[in-house]
Amino acid sequence: MTYDAIVIGSGISGGWAAKELTEKGLKVLLLERGRNIQHVTDYTTASKRIWEFPHRGRLTNAMKANHPVQKRDYPYSEFNPDFWVDDLECPYTEVKRFDWYRGFHVGGKSLMWGRQSYRWSDFDFEANAKDGYGVDWPIRYADLAPWYDYVEAFAGISGSLEGMPQLPDGQFLPPMEMNCVEKDVAARIKTSYEDRRRMIIGRVANLTQPHNGRGNCQYRNLCSRGCPFGAYFSTQSSTLPAAVKTGNLTLRPFSLVNQILYDKNKKRARGVLVIDAETMETREYEAKVIFLCASTLASTFLLLNSIDAGALPDGLGNSSGQLGHNLMDHHFRCGAWGKAEGYEDQYYYGRRPNGVYIPRFRNLFGDTRNYLRGFGYQGAAGREGWQREIAEMQIGGALKDALSEPGQWTMGLGGFGEMLPYAENKVYLDKSKKDKWGQHVLAIDCELKENEHKMREDMKNDAAEMLEAAGIKAVQTYDSGSFPGMAIHEMGTARMGHDPKTSVLNRWNQMHDVPNVFVTDGSCMTSAACQNPSLTYMAITARAAHFAVEELKKGNL
Amino acid sequence: MKRREAIQRLTAVLGGTLLGADSLMARQIDWEALDALSESASIGLFSKRQIRLLNEIADTILPETGTPGAKAAKVGQFMAVIVSDCWEKTDQDVFLAGLVTLEERCKKHSENLPALYAAAMPCTFS
Numbered sequence: 001m002t003y004d005a006i007v008i009g010s011g012i013s014g015g016w017a018a019k020e021l022t023e024k025g026l027k028v029l030l031l032e033r034g035r036n037i038q039h040v041t042d043y044t045t046a047s048k049r050i051w052e053f054p055h056r057g058r059l060t061n062a063m064k065a066n067h068p069v070q071k072r073d074y075p076y077s078e079f080n081p082d083f084w085v086d087d088l089e090c091p092y093t094e095v096k097r098f099d100w101y102r103g104f105h106v107g108g109k110s111l112m113w114g115r116q117s118y119r120w121s122d123f124d125f126e127a128n129a130k131d132g133y134g135v136d137w138p139i140r141y142a143d144l145a146p147w148y149d150y151v152e153a154f155a156g157i158s159g160s161l162e163g164m165p166q167l168p169d170g171q172f173l174p175p176m177e178m179n180c181v182e183k184d185v186a187a188r189i190k191t192s193y194e195d196r197r198r199m200i201i202g203r204v205a206n207l208t209q210p211h212n213g214r215g216n217c218q219y220r221n222l223c224s225r226g227c228p229f230g231a232y233f234s235t236q237s238s239t240l241p242a243a244v245k246t247g248n249l250t251l252r253p254f255s256l257v258n259q260i261l262y263d264k265n266k267k268r269a270r271g272v273l274v275i276d277a278e279t280m281e282t283r284e285y286e287a288k289v290i291f292l293c294a295s296t297l298a299s300t301f302l303l304l305n306s307i308d309a310g311a312l313p314d315g316l317g318n319s320s321g322q323l324g325h326n327l328m329d330h331h332f333r334c335g336a337w338g339k340a341e342g343y344e345d346q347y348y349y350g351r352r353p354n355g356v357y358i359p360r361f362r363n364l365f366g367d368t369r370n371y372l373r374g375f376g377y378q379g380a381a382g383r384e385g386w387q388r389e390i391a392e393m394q395i396g397g398a399l400k401d402a403l404s405e406p407g408q409w410t411m412g413l414g415g416f417g418e419m420l421p422y423a424e425n426k427v428y429l430d431k432s433k434k435d436k437w438g439q440h441v442l443a444i445d446c447e448l449k450e451n452e453h454k455m456r457e458d459m460k461n462d463a464a465e466m467l468e469a470a471g472i473k474a475v476q477t478y479d480s481g482s483f484p485g486m487a488i489h490e491m492g493t494a495r496m497g498h499d500p501k502t503s504v505l506n507r508w509n510q511m512h513d514v515p516n517v518f519v520t521d522g523s524c525m526t527s528a529a530c531q532n533p534s535l536t537y538m539a540i541t542a543r544a545a546h547f548a549v550e551e552l553k554k555g556n557l
Numbered sequence: 558m559k560r561r562e563a564i565q566r567l568t569a570v571l572g573g574t575l576l577g578a579d580s581l582m583a584r585q586i587d588w589e590a591l592d593a594l595s596e597s598a599s600i601g602l603f604s605k606r607q608i609r610l611l612n613e614i615a616d617t618i619l620p621e622t623g624t625p626g627a628k629a630a631k632v633g634q635f636m637a638v639i640v641s642d643c644w645e646k647t648d649q650d651v652f653l654a655g656l657v658t659l660e661e662r663c664k665k666h667s668e669n670l671p672a673l674y675a676a677a678m679p680c681t682f683s
Contacts (some may be wrong), residue, residue: 397622
């Protein structure tokens with residue numbers, strides 16, 4: 001079968017590629033390795049009450065047994081177990097601990113993502129060039145700004161206009177509201193630091209008003225089960241219906257792409273080799289252009305695995321030798337929290353699926369530290385729930401009645417720090433094992449280094465200092481430890497760059513070596529910034545798709 | 558999450574070893590009726606008898622007030638599910654052993670019951 005374009009992967013990036021390419025009139029085959037999930041009707045747990053889950057969300061020993069990786073952190077739970085992979089079916093080799101969270105289904109991680117949506121700025125796009133880590137980004141903020149506008153307007157991002165150069169404003173729906181404690185803390189941080197630090201409401205891909213036929217957020221905070229109102233951005237709620245509407249889309253679930261097929265004479269990809277994930281049958285599909293959006297490490301695996309029967313021993317598009325290198329994530333799980341006295345007569349509306357955000361302030365505007373780059377904070381204030389008294393070991397009717405009331409206000413901040421691109425943080429094929437589908441597996445060799453560990457000291461202490469300055473009492477710092485992969489912001493391994501000798505992709509996410517292959521998921525990232533990356537994948541994908549269509553028209557692909 | 562889990566486990570462990578036999582006896586548990594229940598596993602690792610006991614313990618901690626108590630909410634059955642399905646073997650063993658210890662202490666206390674009631678026993682811990 002021949003199509004104009006093949007999109008590999010149906011998550012945030014693949015959904016955008018499918019939408020843009022079909023809307024430009026291309027006949028597109030969207031390949032997804034996992035099962036289909038129909039919007040709304042397949043969100044089987046979305047409307048269940050907590051007590052309808054036999055284990056109230058906890059993992060059973062049986063669930064832990066075949067999810068030795070997914071069980072390591074909170075996202076995998078009884079609330080949405082079908083959205084996460086069976087680790088035993090798709091093993092990988094941890095040269096050093098790397099937590100790889102994956103979901104094999106239509107929509108990918110767009111169904112379970114954290115939805116925080118921040119633009120990057122030129123402080124991020126210029127960082128490599130300034131301090132010499134990694135290679136220079138081949139784009140600047142001005143290249144991406146119109147595409148941020150474009151994807152925000154469609155996806156629906158709520159947020160406040162702040163005019164902060166390190167976190168550019170966007171096309172926002174009305175912001176969610178801070179609660180009473182957050183408002184006071186924000187005001188006191190602003191005063192205490194003379195506006196050099198600012199706490200704002202999180203910018204989030206949840207609709208604060210109806211948008212493009214989708215319902216507004218109901219403040220249930222059950223997003224990761226799938227939203228029956230379509231109130232957060234996902235492939236299912238947003239990009240897939242748009243692509244289907246064109247009549248140009250063929251979606252094929254259970255289609256695991258094993259290799260991109262290469263035409264040596266034309267130096268172009270000619271198509272893909274697909275393994276039917278259920279029957280194990282293989283078949284080929286051909287296309288003029290391929291968008292690789294399988295997720296950071298899956299895309300790089302696929303390129304490394306595309307050896308054209310040995311003719312490309314280092315994988316497809318790897319003349320630079322950079323494929324697999326410069327793996328990054330964010331490091332997090334450290335910060336501070338404390339108690340807010342008073343406010344007992346105040347509460348808040350619903351369960352806001354969003355928190356507050358403090359944009360980066362370190363190593364900016366004249367500040368210099370003993371490490372490079374910086375971090376931002378996510379946080380929230382809330383009232384303690386019924387669990388609060390367990391440790392006190394009281395019993396009886398008075399305890400029960402007390403637990404029926406909301407508890408003490410607390411306020412916490414957790415840092416998200418930038419990880420530098422290190423060539424030695426890498427992935428490669430491990431040919432000693434195979435997955436369920438007979439493919440070799442990925443070996444991951446990645447760790448935090450001195451720069452990240454130094455930064456974590458500030459992530460703790462700056463949080464504590466700001467909370468204290470804001471009047472929060474009994475402030476404690478914490479560092480729960482962070483392993484690469486845990487933030488699920490894995491980036492790099494097929495980086496963009498000016499020079500084909502040192503990078504895999506050019507400024508249009510086009511492979512230097514194979515011009516009709518575009519890679520627009522997290523693998524393309526040249527540095528990691530400290531902002532959540534998904535919005536940037538959306539912008540970069542839409543931009544690359546429009547470029548690819550122009551190039552097709554010109555006959556350049 | 559870890560803190561909550563730790564507290565939950567601690568509570569269960571303490572529930573078996575430290576929670577006052579005094580408090581439990583004040584409920585005047587009908588041990589004969591309890592003993593009439595099946596000892597064979599009913600939910601996971603727990604027999605009907607153990608589940609009834611868990612409900613008594615839970616209802617001591619969260620009794621009926623203006624709203625139903627833990628027993629009415631079948632917290633005993635819930636504990637049996639959670640401990641059987643979600644806990645590590647070592648923690649399950651501690652929990653089950655604690656339940657035996659608690660029962661032994663309660664029965665021992667029952668010999669001193671008249672004196673205890675005379676003292677208008679408060680709900681405290683041993």
